[in-house]
Amino acid sequence: MRDKIIKIFKQAQREKRAIGQFNFSTISQFRGIVAAAKKLGQPIILGTSEGESSFLGFKTAVALRDIARENYKLDVILNLDHGKSFEYIKEAIKSGYDMVHFDGSSLSLKENIKETKRVVSFAKKRGVLVEGELGYIKGSSTFHQEKIEITQEEMTSPEDAKEFIDKTKVDFLAVAIGNAHGIYKEMPSLDQERLFMIKNRVSQRAFLVLHGGSGIQKKEIKKAIENGIVKININTETRIAWREGLEKALKKIKEVTPYKILSIPEKEVERVVKEKIILFLNK
Secondary structure, X not given: OHHHHHHHHHHHHHOOOOEEEEEOOOHHHHHHHHHHHHHHOOOEEEEEEHHHHHHHOHHHHHHHHHHHHHHHXXXXXXXXXXXXXXXXXXXXXXXXXXXXXXXXXXXXXXXXXXXXXXXXXXXXXOOOEEEEEXXXXXXXXXXXOOOOOOOHHHOOOHHHHHHHHHHHOOOEEEEOOOOOXXXXXXXXXXXXXXXXXHHHHHOOOOEEEEOOOOOOOHHHHHHHHHOOEEEEEEOHHHHHHHHHHHHHHHHXXXXXXXXXXXXXXXXXXXXXXXXXXXXXXXX
């Protein structure tokens, strides 16, 4: 599967488009995500954070990935998002995840490289791809009332990015270029020049990833793809769509049949995911 995933991303890179990662922790979210991918005929990444995978279970997430591949006939990739514990990442790999993201952004560059190399060594022997992270991406996957301030020091250094990739041999690199997790009343702008410089230094060594894709203006997303982003993570927008759909369903449907209630948030998730996949095609 490793070679097939790399091929999918290399093709996206050549065509200047991005593959979307959409996180989930419920069956209705999962169904909405894969339904959107199926209707558009596009590959999809299913993501689970440590919290989401703890709730859902590794084996359940892997089984749902397999169901999506078999029943929906889709290229579906399963990624552990923001893994911070080596032991937890090991369990995800052993359970059958296709990719793992080690988030060492809180560490010094030296320690981040050291720990990321440890993950890469374990993962690559088992055919699993690794995403590293460099720079500090603030926030959490929810709606924030306050304004967010991002400093230059928190962003990814192009020189550090080159050193990090050269030493760790990661397949993907999540960069901090003004992006943040969650949606804010006033969204920060992306530092496109910094992204372009990172792309020039890392060249074809690793695929660049944009975390915190929710809430960013369409024109900024398109420009980021032009400047080298090939994977974009979405979580907050699908969470909001799921919750608003559920609230609407509970007001509208007075009976207690779960599948009738949950079909509405499922459709709301599908709507958002379809919009994002179309945007990421960058046409």
